[in-house]
Amino acid sequence: MAEAAGDGQRDFAFYFRDAGITALMTLPIAFPMFGFHLIVGGRGGTSAGYGTVVEPRLIWVLVAVLVVFVGRFAISFLRNDPAVTAATERSAIDMRRYMSETIAPWIGTGLLSVAILWPFLPFVDRWLLDLGILVLTYIMLGWGLNIVVGLAGLLDLGYVAFYAVGAYSYALIALNFDLSFWQCLPLAGVIAGLFGILLGFPVLRLRGDYLAIVTLGFGEIIRIILLNWYEFTKGPDGISGIPRPSFFGLPFTNQEGATTSFHKFFGIEYVSTHRIVFMYYLILALALLTNAFTERIRKLPVGRAWEALREDEIACRALGINPRNTKLTAFAVGAMFAGFAGSFFATRQGFISPESFTFIESAIILAIVVLGGMGSQLGIVLAAVFLIGMTELFRELEQFRMLAFGAGMVAIMVWRPRGLLTRREPSVSLNDTRSGI
Amino acid sequence: MSSAVLSVKGLSMVFGGLVAVDDVSFDVTDGFITAIIGPNGAGKTTVFNCLTGFYRPTGGKIVMRAGGREHRLERMEGFRIASRAKIARTFQNIRLFPRMSVLENLVVAQHNDLMVASGFSIYGLLGLKKYKRAEAAAVDKAHAWLEKIGLVDMADQEAGELPYGSQRLLEIARAMCTGPRLLCLDEPAAGLNATESARLSELIQHIKKEEHCSVLLIEHDMTVVMNISDKIVVLDHGAKIAEGTPEAIRNDPHVIRAYLGEDDDEPLPALIAADLEKEPREHP
Numbered sequence: 001m002a003e004a005a006g007d008g009q010r011d012f013a014f015y016f017r018d019a020g021i022t023a024l025m026t027l028p029i030a031f032p033m034f035g036f037h038l039i040v041g042g043r044g045g046t047s048a049g050y051g052t053v054v055e056p057r058l059i060w061v062l063v064a065v066l067v068v069f070v071g072r073f074a075i076s077f078l079r080n081d082p083a084v085t086a087a088t089e090r091s092a093i094d095m096r097r098y099m100s101e102t103i104a105p106w107i108g109t110g111l112l113s114v115a116i117l118w119p120f121l122p123f124v125d126r127w128l129l130d131l132g133i134l135v136l137t138y139i140m141l142g143w144g145l146n147i148v149v150g151l152a153g154l155l156d157l158g159y160v161a162f163y164a165v166g167a168y169s170y171a172l173i174a175l176n177f178d179l180s181f182w183q184c185l186p187l188a189g190v191i192a193g194l195f196g197i198l199l200g201f202p203v204l205r206l207r208g209d210y211l212a213i214v215t216l217g218f219g220e221i222i223r224i225i226l227l228n229w230y231e232f233t234k235g236p237d238g239i240s241g242i243p244r245p246s247f248f249g250l251p252f253t254n255q256e257g258a259t260t261s262f263h264k265f266f267g268i269e270y271v272s273t274h275r276i277v278f279m280y281y282l283i284l285a286l287a288l289l290t291n292a293f294t295e296r297i298r299k300l301p302v303g304r305a306w307e308a309l310r311e312d313e314i315a316c317r318a319l320g321i322n323p324r325n326t327k328l329t330a331f332a333v334g335a336m337f338a339g340f341a342g343s344f345f346a347t348r349q350g351f352i353s354p355e356s357f358t359f360i361e362s363a364i365i366l367a368i369v370v371l372g373g374m375g376s377q378l379g380i381v382l383a384a385v386f387l388i389g390m391t392e393l394f395r396e397l398e399q400f401r402m403l404a405f406g407a408g409m410v411a412i413m414v415w416r417p418r419g420l421l422t423r424r425e426p427s428v429s430l431n432d433t434r435s436g437i
Numbered sequence: 438m439s440s441a442v443l444s445v446k447g448l449s450m451v452f453g454g455l456v457a458v459d460d461v462s463f464d465v466t467d468g469f470i471t472a473i474i475g476p477n478g479a480g481k482t483t484v485f486n487c488l489t490g491f492y493r494p495t496g497g498k499i500v501m502r503a504g505g506r507e508h509r510l511e512r513m514e515g516f517r518i519a520s521r522a523k524i525a526r527t528f529q530n531i532r533l534f535p536r537m538s539v540l541e542n543l544v545v546a547q548h549n550d551l552m553v554a555s556g557f558s559i560y561g562l563l564g565l566k567k568y569k570r571a572e573a574a575a576v577d578k579a580h581a582w583l584e585k586i587g588l589v590d591m592a593d594q595e596a597g598e599l600p601y602g603s604q605r606l607l608e609i610a611r612a613m614c615t616g617p618r619l620l621c622l623d624e625p626a627a628g629l630n631a632t633e634s635a636r637l638s639e640l641i642q643h644i645k646k647e648e649h650c651s652v653l654l655i656e657h658d659m660t661v662v663m664n665i666s667d668k669i670v671v672l673d674h675g676a677k678i679a680e681g682t683p684e685a686i687r688n689d690p691h692v693i694r695a696y697l698g699e700d701d702d703e704p705l706p707a708l709i710a711a712d713l714e715k716e717p718r719e720h721p
Contacts, residue, residue: 308545312533319519319545
């Protein structure tokens with residue numbers, strides 16, 4: 001049927017039937033999701049205390065089914081048009097080359113400029129500034145996970161565990177030993193890195209799905225320990241009163257204290273957003289550090305060994321590359337950056353609890369890496385802006401917000417099944433060996 | 438030049454109840470090209486995997502002499518056999534790093550030297566001159582090998598995009614970039630046409646003469662084997678049935694029987710024909 005359409009003839013009956021089946025499949029999904037509307041407290045308040053009333057909304061179901069029918073029909077119509085298919089394939093190859101060689105550097109520079117100027121752009125209010133911090137946090141986590149998943153090819157579903165270790169390390173060290181943010185930051189990174197090695201050891205011989213399951217378990221173990229070890233972590237109550245970072249010793253505070261505060265030192269009015277702007281630049285700097293580190297280490301023997309390990313572990317062993325050390329460094333370095341991001345998270349929130357470190361966080365970070373095109377630094381930025389930004393922008397959609405998140409993922413996977421940016425620049429080239437480092 | 442670089446003594450490998458390699462002993466003479474031949478399932482690749490650490494042999498002793506020391510391969514971890522005992526190998530089904538560039542494949546092979554030169558990444562991260570020089574030297578070495586196999590123009594392409602024959606040559610060049618004393622080639626001529634096989638023979642002879650590296654190869658292509666080998670070891674059903682120069686092997690009755698034993702078209706030497714008469718034939 002579909003093959004028959006290849007001769008240039010269109011099999012409309014087939015498209016019609018195909019779209020019909022798809023629409024029919026939508027029905028059982030849409031019916032319980034859109035079909036009813038719960039009204040708490042009764043109708044219009046006239047009969048208060050009646051309890052919850054279910055209002056059928058069959059028209060919504062109908063709309064959903066129609067949208068799917070038309071969409072499916074359009075997709076198969078366009079897919080099976082030989083001219084369109086050929087053109088898309090050609091343009092996809094051209095586009096990819098054009099994107100990676102011409103546009104990508106410009107997008108990178110453009111995004112960096114916007115990121116640097118973001119707090120001073122006229123339309124950026126407090127909410128958009130917070131959104132910027134959130135997106136940058138995910139970009140940093142994505143870049144960190146990219147070392148493990150994108151470069152070394154180790155599928156890690158428990159990355160959030162290291163984020164949690166970093167956050168709790170910072171909170172506990174800062175509160176118990178009275179150390180400043182700048183002293184705790186490297187410590188948190190090192191502790192998270194050690195946890196990376198701790199996870200790395202038992203999973204050295206595992207790959208692919210098996211590795212994913214164990215890392216998933218590891219993530220849950222860390223969360224459950226945080227939840228249950230009440231004496232140490234205060235369990236579900238969380239840790240509050242985590243110290244805020246200071247501007248190299250100058251606290252952002254309006255209270256009179258022993259130390260000179262930021263606004264007094266510079267002789268300016270106290271504005272509460274100064275701290276937020278500082279936070280923004282802090283996470284921007286941390287994220288850029290992660291990026292610079294990754295770009296550089298990719299061109300070092302360790303980085304190349306990671307990529308070789310992703311490509312073929314057996315060949316690596318035949319070349320005398322120690323697979324154990326190579327994997328452990330990948331886990332440790334990836335975890336270290338999650339640790340940095342975690343301590344930033346703790347100091348920004350001022351309060352942490354195990355609830356912030358659930359599996360869905362790992363899944364979102366992994367989705368950013370995969371959708372960005374495993375291994376591509378810029379792709380991760382685009383995916384993070386797209387997924388996190390879009391989810392937040394659609395916050396007004398309330399219960400349909402996650403639907404937007406899902407739609408975003410589906411859209412990327414349909415449009416670019418291998419991720420947004422897939423072209424990989426060689427780490428070394430014959431013509432300009434020196435430009436590498 | 439007649440000392441043995443590799444000595445295999447009484448090597449056995451048993452999988453469950455199956456004896457894949459049974460008490461095999463042979464030497465690889467320094468500076469020689471030694472071939473292991475035998476019918477399908479004779480245990481050639483198993484011997485290779487024991488030598489290169491992919492299997493741990495059930496019994497026997499494997500001694501490799503490199504860097505003025507004797508290495509007992511049957512006790513070493515796989516990756517150390519390449520890095521310390523200086524044995525490099527290629528695979529029957531090519532194992533390149535397909536999404537890395539041709540040049541990167543050759544630079545990765547020099548990992549251990551570069552790792553030391555980069556101060557285990559510290560000098561490299563700081564961007565010190567010392568590491569830059571080491572990397573430039575590694576690229577030069579890779580460049581030299583690309584010239585030998587004629588792939589300089591494709592240096593920046595993905596290795597997986599190369600034609601099959603070029604991939605075979607690249608895999609050999611990559612193995613040579615580790616600086617081995619012994620190169621083990623697992624069916625290097627498989628899937629190559631006559632021109633490519635001739636080119637391969639040239640490359641192997643170049644490795645023997647110019648790179649001072651002994652070669653051990655498994656091969657089915659008898660033209661290649663008979664042309665380039667200094668010594669041939671014949672395996673059948675996991676046991677060694679003959680060993681000697683190509684001429685001696687060509688005329689060895691055991692070998693002829695192992696290869697042609699059940700073939701009526703070929704006229705057999707009288708000795709073997711008489712021998713065969715006594716045994717009941719499985720496939721009349």
